[in-house]
Amino acid sequence: MRICLVCRALPDSPDEGVGAHALSMSRALSAAGHEVHLLTTPHPALEQTRALLPGIHLHTVPSELTPGFAGAFPSPPLRHSMAVYLALRELHASHPFDVIEFPEQEGEGYFSLRARRTLGHFASAVLAVRLHGPTHEARALNRVATMDMDVAQVEHVEDTSMRDADLLLSPTRALLEQVGTRLKSEARGVVVPPPFVARSNASPPRRTQTPRPRVVYAGRLEYRAGLHLLIDAMQSLFERGVDAELRFIGDDTETGPFGRSLRGWLERQVAPAWHERIHFDSALPDAELAAAFAATTVCCFPAPSGPAPDTCLEAMSSGVLVVGDDAGGLADLIEDGRSGLLFRSGDVGQLAATLEKALALPLLRETAQREAPLRVADLHAPARIVKQWETAVEGVAHVRNHVLPRPARERSDTPRVSVLLPYFNMGRYLPETLRSIRAQTFTDYEIILVDDGSTDPESIELLDRVQAPDLRIIRKQNGGLSSARNAGLKVARGHYILPLDPDDLIAPTFLEKCLTVLEGTPGLGYVTSLVTYFVEDATHVTGGWAPWGVERDALWVANVASTCTALMRRSHLEEVGGYDEWLTGFEDWDVFCSLAERGLGGSVIPEPLFHYRLRQDSMTRTSMVGDRPPLMAYLRQKHPRLALHPERSLCILQGEALKLESLALARAAEAVPRPLLDKVVDRVNGTLKRFDFVHHALRGVATRVVGTEDASRPLRQQLMDRLRGRR
Structure with a gap:
């Protein structure tokens, strides 16, 4: 088979886990006789990476998108996903792939998967998504509650990618069940562990003696790893007279309470009496880690939420007895009492008892020294993993070549689509808009x-000069956008409705492509596309927007669904009562909320088929500026049941408010005299301290806005120093 693995993060980048899998899997597939391509980002060590992958075709995504078009993707993950899509289109055209595999993290395959669903691109390939640890699950396990639209969008692109995949590949049963239950995904899910080859092919290093028996955890220090459980368990053993020590080997993360250092939080959990028994070290190079395992009595991984960490596999390959919980990835790997020991997940008492047994019984350690390397070599052997992967792909091969049928283009006595143009003093732009409609392929x-x-x-x-057989003109007293659209809706004959403002433009294939998706995809309330912005000439793009579609929690906070220009069934629009004439703006947002409340989805074609004209005198730049807060309050009151998880919507709303407050404070500092600035900061800081959760959230936001936080100083002083230009 011809296979393409997509992975932005190769091993010299910060995200070691995902990149290491891409390299090991590409080597394993190539060794099995497949033609393997690896698509990644340009980076300084690319040629060194190429040398490590003989026989594997290495490609890179575009380093930059077209300047104007790049503005449609404000976040790096979104820009990268679009770059991946553009690169894959070229690669797939020159040598079609049988399988394309993406990691779920940050939605690398988001636009490619949407293109498959809406445009039929990559029809000859199975599109697979491999789970490593979705953001939603990671945040929940790390007890992170703060959120803003940026985080919500990352979760959205990951979740959409997993839903749209032909095949979900998971390293463990536990992770697959967790994600499948949450997303109610229709994608076929299969457990395929990552291939693993021990870093050293030589015999494990000779065991070395330490003054005390040593329990070791090796890996990133994250809350979700359950390291606080290990500290509690070991301290209970110390109190019972067990003579041992505990060593953590790994880099710190900000997954402690409210985004603080986890290592600092863990160190505070250690009683003074045991400070000399519990040690923290940074991550070690391979050779030093192997030496550390040689001096380890027991390795413990108290709560790995995803696959068995590479450090766990290295420890087992070295013959170290590993203790792990029975609810995560280690339950698939460890044969309790033979290749390691398992304890009941989350049970500190049983963890302590299991560790005590592991430390006290040499026979268990001798058995693990013999059996653990064999277990890893068996379950994670590259040849075995490739066979499992091939079987999983063959199980979904029937999805190939599935392309939505195109609608008939001919005219009929009753038109299938009614294009609604509300018109008020827009004569300057109307002719160009009409030309864009009449240029449609449908x-x-x-x-x-x-x-x-x-x-x-x-x-x-x-209006007298543009009369034509395909144009019906209705005149009425001024009543606003909603009133005009409703007037058009009442006389529309089409089965489908497309609202279009008379200064905007649609690409020639807009109607054909949107209608194809709407008719071929059950459960949709509307279909739209990516958006480009222009001022006078639509070919001179000045920016853009990538609508999300229906994400109900975020939709309660902001219109992430679409511009007003989206193709809808007339019956759906009539069922929701048309456009709310009480609204002086956001009437399209209101319609999308109503469709979402009825369980209807939205699809976004990943091509810029809608061109939005930027005008200084537009409603969004004039009358709606002052109306925005009451309009948004009205919408949220009107749609109280829109959010599926209201607490999540409130967190997003709070995160956005804090970002705006911090930005406003930073801007004010540029012009406000110093004494007055002192008063402003004191007022804001004093107010926020009355709401402790907001104060902590703002600390994180302020850190991102003005720089790295110094936890030893209060928030007020940090803000003051940063705003005055001091570090």
Whole structure:
């Protein structure tokens, strides 16, 4: 088979785990006779990486998107996902792949998978997503509650990728069940552990003696790893007279309480009497880690949430007795009492008892020294993993070549699509908008223009000159956007409705592609596309936007669904009561909320088929500026049941508010005299301290805005120093 593995993070980058898997899996697949391609990002050590992968085709994504178009993807993960999609289209065209595999992290395959679902791209390939540890699960296990739209979008692109995949590959049963239950995913899920070859092919180093028996944890210090359980268990053993020591080997993370150092929090859990028995060291190079395992009596991994960490596999390959919990990835690996020991997940008392047994019984350690390396070599042997992977791919081979049927393009007596144009003094732009409609490849439409009481003589006169068989003009007194759209909806004959403002443009394939998706995908309320911004010439792109589709928790906070220009079934629009005429703006957001409340989804074609004109006199830049807060309050009150997880929506809302407050404070500092600035900061800081959870959240936000936090100083002093230009 011809296979492409996509992975931004190769081993010289910060995300070692995902990159290490891509390298080991590409080697294993190549050794089995497959043609393997690896798509990654440009980086300084790329040629060194290429030398490590003989026979494997290494490709890189574009380092930059088209400048204007890049503005549609404000976050690095989103830009990278689009770059992956563009690169894959070229690669797949030159030598079609049988399988393309993406990691779920940060949605590397987000746009490629959407293109498969909406445009039929990569139809000859199985699109697989491999689980490493989705952001949603990682945040929950690390007890991270703060959130903003950036985090919500990362979770959205990951979740959408997992839902859209033809095949989900998971390292463990536990992770697959957890993700499948949460997402209710229809994708076929299969457990395929990562291939593993011990870093040293030589015999394990000779065991060395230490003054005390030593229990070791090796890996990143994260809350979800359950290291506090290990500390509690070991201290209870010390109190019972067990003569041993505990060593942590790994780099710190900010997964302690409210984004603080986990190592600092763990060190505070150690009673003064046991300070000399519990040690913390940074991550070690391979050779030093092997020496550390040689001096280890027992290795403990109290709560690995995903696959068995590489450090665990290294320890077992070295013949060290490993103790792990029975609910995560180690339950698939360890044969209790033979290749290691398992304890009941989360039970500190049983963990202590299991560690005591491991330390006290040499026979258990001798058995593990013999059996653990054999177990790892068996379950994670590259040849075995490739066979499992091949079987999983063959199980979904039937999904290949599935392309949605294109709708018929011919006109009929009753048009299938009604394009609604609300019109008020827009004569300057209307002819270009009409030309973009009439350039459509799908021609079974009607255009309904609703003149909402125009007062500009030229705009009124223009309506007499644009009369045409495909255009129906309705005149009414001025009532606003919602009123104009409802007037058009009442006389529309089309089965589908496309609202379009008379200054915006649609690409020639907009109707055809949106209709294909809407008719071929059950459960959709609307279909739209990526958006580009322009001022006068649509070919001169100045920015853009990538709508999410329906994400109900985020939709309660902001309109992530679409612009007003989305193709909808007329029956759905009528069922929700059309456009709310009480609203002076956000009427499209209101409709998307209503569709979502009825369980209908939204699909976004990953091509810029809608072109939005930026005007200084547009509603969003004039009348809606002051109306925005009451409009948003009205919408949230109108749709109280929109959010599936209201507490998550409130966290997003709070995160956005804190970002805006911090930004406003930073900007104010540039112009406000120092004495007044003191008063402003004191006022804000004093108010926030009355709400402790907000104060901690703002500390994190302020850290991201103004620099690295010094935990020894209060928030007020940090803000003051940063805003005044001091470190």
